Amino acid sequence: MSERARFEIADQPPWRMSDFLLRWETVLFALLVVVIIGDTFLSPYFLDIDNLSDATANFSEKAIIALGMALLILVREIDLSVAAIIALCSLAMGLAAQAGAGAASLVVIGLAVGAVCGAFNGVLVARLGLPSIVVTIGTMSLFRGIAQVVLGDQAISEYPPQFESLGQDYFIKWPPLHLSFLLFVIFAIVFALALHRTAGGRKLYAIGANPIAARFSGIPVDRIKLGLFVLTGVLSGIAAVLLTARVGSTRPNIALGWELEVVTMVILGGVSIAGGSGTIPGVVIAVFVLGLVTFGLSLINVPGIVISVILGFLLIGSITLPILGRKFVTSLRSRREA
Amino acid sequence: MSLLLRHRELALGLIIAAMVAGIGLYAPAFISAANIATVLNDTSILFMLVLAQMIVILTRGIDLSVAANLALSGMISASLAQHFPHLPVIAYIATGVAVGLALGLFNGGLIAGVGIPPIVVTLGTLAIFRGLIVVYGGGSQVNASEMGDVFQNFPNLTVLGLDAVFWIAAPLAIAFALFLNFTRTGRNFYALGGNPLAARYCGINIGRQLLLAYLVSGAVSGLCGYLWVARYGVAYSEIASGYELTVIAACVIGGVSIAGGVGTVPGALLGALFLGVIVNALPVMQVTPFWQMAISGAVILAAVVVNARVERRGGKLILPEARRSAGAAK
Numbered sequence: 001m002s003e004r005a006r007f008e009i010a011d012q013p014p015w016r017m018s019d020f021l022l023r024w025e026t027v028l029f030a031l032l033v034v035v036i037i038g039d040t041f042l043s044p045y046f047l048d049i050d051n052l053s054d055a056t057a058n059f060s061e062k063a064i065i066a067l068g069m070a071l072l073i074l075v076r077e078i079d080l081s082v083a084a085i086i087a088l089c090s091l092a093m094g095l096a097a098q099a100g101a102g103a104a105s106l107v108v109i110g111l112a113v114g115a116v117c118g119a120f121n122g123v124l125v126a127r128l129g130l131p132s133i134v135v136t137i138g139t140m141s142l143f144r145g146i147a148q149v150v151l152g153d154q155a156i157s158e159y160p161p162q163f164e165s166l167g168q169d170y171f172i173k174w175p176p177l178h179l180s181f182l183l184f185v186i187f188a189i190v191f192a193l194a195l196h197r198t199a200g201g202r203k204l205y206a207i208g209a210n211p212i213a214a215r216f217s218g219i220p221v222d223r224i225k226l227g228l229f230v231l232t233g234v235l236s237g238i239a240a241v242l243l244t245a246r247v248g249s250t251r252p253n254i255a256l257g258w259e260l261e262v263v264t265m266v267i268l269g270g271v272s273i274a275g276g277s278g279t280i281p282g283v284v285i286a287v288f289v290l291g292l293v294t295f296g297l298s299l300i301n302v303p304g305i306v307i308s309v310i311l312g313f314l315l316i317g318s319i320t321l322p323i324l325g326r327k328f329v330t331s332l333r334s335r336r337e338a
Numbered sequence: 339m340s341l342l343l344r345h346r347e348l349a350l351g352l353i354i355a356a357m358v359a360g361i362g363l364y365a366p367a368f369i370s371a372a373n374i375a376t377v378l379n380d381t382s383i384l385f386m387l388v389l390a391q392m393i394v395i396l397t398r399g400i401d402l403s404v405a406a407n408l409a410l411s412g413m414i415s416a417s418l419a420q421h422f423p424h425l426p427v428i429a430y431i432a433t434g435v436a437v438g439l440a441l442g443l444f445n446g447g448l449i450a451g452v453g454i455p456p457i458v459v460t461l462g463t464l465a466i467f468r469g470l471i472v473v474y475g476g477g478s479q480v481n482a483s484e485m486g487d488v489f490q491n492f493p494n495l496t497v498l499g500l501d502a503v504f505w506i507a508a509p510l511a512i513a514f515a516l517f518l519n520f521t522r523t524g525r526n527f528y529a530l531g532g533n534p535l536a537a538r539y540c541g542i543n544i545g546r547q548l549l550l551a552y553l554v555s556g557a558v559s560g561l562c563g564y565l566w567v568a569r570y571g572v573a574y575s576e577i578a579s580g581y582e583l584t585v586i587a588a589c590v591i592g593g594v595s596i597a598g599g600v601g602t603v604p605g606a607l608l609g610a611l612f613l614g615v616i617v618n619a620l621p622v623m624q625v626t627p628f629w630q631m632a633i634s635g636a637v638i639l640a641a642v643v644v645n646a647r648v649e650r651r652g653g654k655l656i657l658p659e660a661r662r663s664a665g666a667a668k
C-alpha cells in the first residue's frame with residue numbers, strides 16, 4: 001500500500017476549484033459584494049453608519065425568525081404561521097399593556113404566547129403526523145383570525161415608553177446598534193455553532209436527509225420536530241416584541257405577508273426545501289443580500305412593490321443559475337473524460 | 339360511519355347540507371333560491387381556481403402564484419378594455435387566458451425544465467407577478483367607469499337565475515372531471531403524484547405532465563382574472579391578495595392530499611362550496627366578517643385531521659383484502 005493511500009479519506013472527494021466556486025455560500029457572498037458595490041454607486045447615503053444601522057432594523061426581526069425557519073426546513077417541515085404568531089403575540093401584549101402591565105411582563109407574555117402557538121403547530125405536526133404546510137396554513141388563518149376578531153378594525157397603541165424603547169432606540173450608542181440586530185447576530189452565532197459543531201446539529205441533517213433512517217438510528221425525530229416548532233414560535237414571539245415596540249401599535253394586519261419573506265431568506269440562503277442540506281452562514285448572507293438590496297433600492301426611491309419584483313427575480317435567478325452552471329460544468333467534465 | 343369516511347365527498351356534502359339547513363333555521367332567507375344562486379355565483383371563481391390547483395397538487399406541487407397571476411391577467415385584460423372598449427368580449431377573455439397561460443409557462447418551465455421546487459418558483463413569481471402590475475400600470479388602477487360596458491356586463495349576464503360566471507365554471511368542472519377520469523393524460527397526474535419514480539418507469543413523460551399542470555393553472559387563473567375584474571369592477575395590484583391560500587384551503591377541505599396523487603373533482607368543488615357558504619352565511623348570521631379568517635383556519639385544521647384519518651384507514655384496508663384474494667387463489 002502506498003503512503004498516500006493511508007491518508008486518503010474514502011468519503012471525501014478531492015478539492016476542486018469549480019466545486020468551491022459553485023458552493024452556494026461562495027455564490028451568495030459574491031452576490032453580496034456586488035450588491036454592496038452597486039448600492040455604494042447608486043447612492044451616496046448608502047455607506048453611512050447611521051443609515052446602515054437603521055436599515056438593519058427593517059430586516060432583523062424577520063431574520064431572527066429565519067434562523068428558526070432554516071432549522072425547520074432542514075428537517076423537511078415549514079411554518080407558514082410565523083407572521084400570524086406575531087399578530088397574536090402582539091395582540092396579547094396589547095391587551096396586557098391596556099391592563100397596565102410593565103415592559104418586562106409584556107416581553108414575557110409575548111414570548112410565552114409565541115411558545116404556545118409553536119407548540120400547537122408542533123403537536124399537530126409531530127404528534128398527529130399531519131403535513132406541516134397544511135397545518136400552518138390553517139393556524140395562520142386561525143391565529144390571525146383570532147387577532148382580527150378581538151381587534152376588529154381597531155388598534156392598540158398604549159404601550160409604556162420603556163417597552164417602546166426596546167425597538168425604537170439604539171441599544172448600544174456607538175457603534176449605533178439596534179437591539180433587534182444585536183439579537184440577530186448573537187442568535188446567528190449560537191445557531192451556527194449548534195448546527196455545525198454539535199451532535200444535535202448533525203441529527204437535524206440526519207432527519208432531513210432521511211427521517212425514517214434517523215428514527216431507526218435512535219434519533220427522537222418527533223420530539224426534535226416539536227422542539228423546533230416551539231423554538232420558531234418563541235423566535236416569532238421575540239420578533240413580535242421587537243416589531244410591536246418599534247411601531248408602537250398592534251393592528252390585525254401587523255407583519256402581514258412576512259412568512260413569505262422569511263421563507264425567501266431561508267431558501268435564498270441555500271437551505272433545500274427537500275430537507276437535509278443548508279447552512280446558517282448561507283442564511284445569514286442571504287439575509288444581508290435581501291436586506292441591503294431592499295435598503296439600496298429604497299434609498300433611490302424605488303417603490304416597495306417594484307423591489308419585491310426584483311427580489312422575486314433574485315430568488316428564482318440565484319437558484320436557477322447555479323443549477324444551470326452545475327449542469328454545464330458536469331457536461332464539460334464528462335466531455336473531457338470521454 | 340365508515341361508509342361516510344370512505345366516501346368523503348358524501349360526508350362533506352352532508353356537512354354542507356346540514357350547515358345550510360342550520361343557517362336556514364336561523365335565517366330562512368338564506369335557503370331561498372335567489373340566495374343559493376348568489377352563493378353559487380360568488381363561489382364560481384373559487385370553483386375554477388380550486389380545480390386547477392388540484393391538478394398541481396396531484397403532482398405533489400403547489401402553485402402559490404395563482405392569485406397574483408389572476409390580478410396581473412385581470413389588470414392587462416382591463417387595460418385592453420380601457421383602450422379598446424368596443425372589442426367583442428371574447429377578446430378580453432382571450433387576453434386574460436393568454437396572459438395567464440404565459441405566466442403559467444414561466445412557472446412550468448422553471449419547475450419542469452430546470453427542476454426547481456414548485457414552492458420556491460411560485461413563491462418568487464407570486465412577488466414578481468404582483469409587482470409587475472405596478473410596473474405595468476405605473477401604480478394606477480382601472481376603475482369600473484373606464485372599462486366599458488362590453489367588458490363589464492358579460493360576467494353578470496343572467497341565465498336561469500345564475501350568472502355567466504357560473505355557466506363558465508360548470509362546463510369547466512365537467513371538462514376537468516372527464517379529463518382527469520377518462521383520459522390517459524388525466525390519469526397520469528394521479529400516477530405521477532402517487533409515485534413519481536414508478537410513473538417514470540411506466541414511460542410517463544414527467545416533464546410534460548408537470549408543464550401541463552402549471553399551464554392549466556396559469557390559463558385558469560388568467561380566465562378568472564378577467565372574470566374577477568369584470569365582476570368586481572376594479573383592477574389594481576392588491577385584488578385577490580392572499581387568495582392563493584383560500585384556494586389551497588378549499589383543496590385541503592375537499593380531501594386533496596398535499597402529498598400528491600389523491601383528490602377528486604367533486605371533493606374539490608365541495609371544499610370550495612364549503613368556504614363559499616361560510617363567507618356568505620356570516621353576514622346573514624349577523625357575525626362580523628372578522629370571524630371569517632378564524633373560522634376558515636379552524637375548518638382547515640379539522641379537515642386535515644379528518645383527511646389524515648381517512649388516508650391511514652385506507653392503507654390498512656388494502657392489506658386484508660389483498661390477503662383474502664391471495665388466499666382464494668390458493
